[in-house]
Amino acid sequence: MSLIRQDDLIQSVADALQYISYYHPKDFIQAVTQAWENEESPAAKDALAQILINSRMCAEGRRPICQDTGIVTVLVKVGMNVRWDASLSLEEMINEGVRRAYQHPDNVLRASVLADPAGKRQNTRDNTPAVIHTQLVPGDTVDVVVAAKGGGSEAKSKFVMLNPSDSIVDWVLKTVPTMGAGWCPPGILGIGIGGTAEKAMLLAKEACMESIDIQELKARGPRNAAEELRLELYEKVNQLGIGAQGLGGLTTVLDVKVLDYPTHAANKPVAMIPNCAATRHAHFVLDGSGVAALPAPSLDDWPQVSRSGGEARRVNLDTVTAEDVRSWKPGESLLVSGTMLTGRDAAHKRIQDMLARGEELPVDFRGKFIYYVGPVDPVRDEVVGPAGPTTATRMDKFTDMMLERTGLLGMIGKAERGPGAIEAIKKHQAVYLMAVGGAAYLVSKAIRKSRVVAFEDLGMEAIHEFVVEDMPVTVAVDAQGESVHQTGPRIWRERIGKIPVTVEPA
Template sequence: MTIIRQDDLIESVAAALQYISYYHPADYIAHLARAYEREESPAAKDAIAQILTNSRMCAEGRRPICQDTGIVNVFLKIGMDVKWQGFTGSIQDAIDEGVRRGYNNPDNKLRASVLSDPIFERKNTKDNTPAVVFMEVVPGDKLDITVAAKGGGSENKSKVYMLNPSDNIVDWVLKTVPTMGAGWCPPGMLGIGVGGTAEKAALLAKEALMDDIDMYELLERGPQNKLEELRIELYEKVNALGIGAQGLGGLTTVLDVKIKTYPTHAASKPIAMIPNCAATRHAHFVMDGSGPVYMDPPSLDLWPNVNWAPDYNKSKRVDLNTLTPAEVASWTPGQTLLLNGKMLTGRDAAHKRIQDMLAKGEALPVDFTNRVIYYVGPVDPVRDEVVGPAGPTTATRMDKFTRMMLEKTGLIAMVGKAERGPVAIEAIKDAKSAYLMAVGGSAYLVSKAIKGAKVVGFADLGMEAIYEFDVVDMPVTVAVDAGGTSAHITGPKTWQAKIGKIPVVEG
């Protein structure tokens, strides 16, 4: 009989969360390295180089791969012969204590992103609890655990749909993936669940993301059943869309497509699709009653010899302290810049508060005139850091505030992740502003460009406060120029046409 002790479960969960915060799964690194080797798009290849460099830096420095250290998902398969000992509360309580300890580890503090009330107060719990826990009782005497940390950027792109029984899955996926934009930080993978009921399909899709990435092995040996044939078809056709790394256009959008199924009602064909981002983070282990489980660190030899560094010959250095609207208007789509000087930060909560203050005629805590804002919620610093990992957050969430910021605060440019929507692009065009894209999945690398950081407004918002960063050669790409041209529209169209497997539809 296996006895699982509360303290062992708590320690195992805490250790796993620390582990996955700075170690990519080996299968992800292997497939991303191969994608880097075959990539022909300069913009996409540069983005993948940043992600690979960031990944190795995190493994060496034991700091988070991404500033969004995720909402914790835990999948438990509980053997029917398992006995519990020393529990002062529920299994959920024990897991939450593991999350609490894992996220508050002083040597590698992780960002608390979970809000206690999703509708009204939306107040941060400060310790990233509670976790989302799934439990299944199975034959046996072991406790099988998968721990994952799912970032908001990719989770927000999840799709659940009730297909008609005769509807084609490939058609739905190819229609849906482009609507997800690049906020899920490709290249990653797609988890697809088909069958059961709506909520079962969603769970299947999430579970599929926990499987090993093995697409290259599958392509080499060939499919052995219809499900593998479908995986290959989706992998090839999704990549033929030309979306590419970070949505800038390229050969690789997904590294793998995983599919799980379940019996369903004769009248139904529920389907769910959930992407995993460049910050793929999950670990699997088994508790047998012998004590807490600690995973061995991977060998650094797993990482390819890719060391991204600024290209001073191809990139333009920009002085943010003397930046003018005229200089912003001169930037062109796809141009790479290296930002230097002082920039402000702000994301959802700060923008909403600014909107409310302007509506009341109240003075803002900081002057945005001729300033650049960076959409980011950084990790707290440790040791001698100025700031913790500080990669960009999804810019489209700020689209509805863009015109207000450009017309009422004097802001002249923005930095974020992925594309902008039509509302924001129109506002940027009208203001002759620009939107710059930083690479999602390179948070630790970006943080090394930040030489100074201080809170200058809304300190009560925690990681969503307004900071002032002093940066040196922070890499960005002009994603929307003053004329309203978006690299996230032109890039994928260009590469979809180059790949030539799916006709490009104009308009």
């Protein structure tokens, strides 16, 4: 019979969340390295290189892999013979661990959790509460899996109630292209099959926490239907040609994990949850001997990678003109320097409301670029913490307004733009540039100055002014409305030649 002390669980949760904020799992590094070595698409290969360089930098600097440090999910199995030396409930202990982790002064993590989600949506300021799933099991230990799931990948979660005779493979191949690149591929697809609707979703989330072992499975061959399904989906999803960051290429998923559970004879519940390029999860067991040990990985686990994206055009954002912007080509690599403004969902909504009331905006967007980002707070001598892009499609409904009413010249974000935003970009002869999701710390090193210039009460969603130097971006939608997120995957599907080109993103 084990005696588990309250602070041992609290500190173990806090340590695990800090650990996964800056250390990728070794299996993930190995899988991305293999994808980078095999990739033939120059744009995708450069994106993979940025992810690997960023990952090593984070391991060395102990700073977050992604500016979106996630909503915390905890899977707990409590042994029935465990005794507790605790005054707090299990959930209270876990949430105190989350609080300690996200407020750690040496590595502040971004608080993204909002209370009153259908109302005021106020930030809880410490990223609590976690989403906790608890099982009571035989034994005298406490088994814990801790994960931090980014909003961009969580937003692409899918569920369907298929008929028993329907094909899971067909549904996945139809659905993955509709997810776009906001989940930051390449990553892992977690598939949950069976049970009820909520059980299938939990199975899919649990599947995302498993180790990458698809190459070992390919080598030994499948032993059951779930493993056959994994292999088929791994091959066919990669044949879609979506590629790293949706730019078109050979690797869209690093693994497909499948968990199942008995279900009703009339049903076939299927859930799919992607895990992004900031894959973050850790497993530890408490047996009464103290705080869980989480050994630091060796830096030898990371490859020495250099970018090979070809010659990039240098752009001065302080002098760039509308004529210059119209000359940029889809897929072109740029290194941008100068002054840019930032803004996400909340800032755009406030701008919209102010313009509707005829109020003057607190900042001048004329001739400027806006970067869709919510940075991590800086520590020590940092100008800004990790500051990677957020999913651009969330700003699509504001794009025409921003281009029409503010004189904005262009936008920088993550992943594709939808039809409405592309049409607005074309109409106003503007441009959309893409930065790599999953390279937040690398991007932050290009930011030389940072200050809040408006809406300070919005926290990480406030409008900042950044001065950047050689920030790497790709022309994703040009002034003529051509999108590399449409052309890239189509070209690579044609080259791979195994999936009909009629499969298009929604």
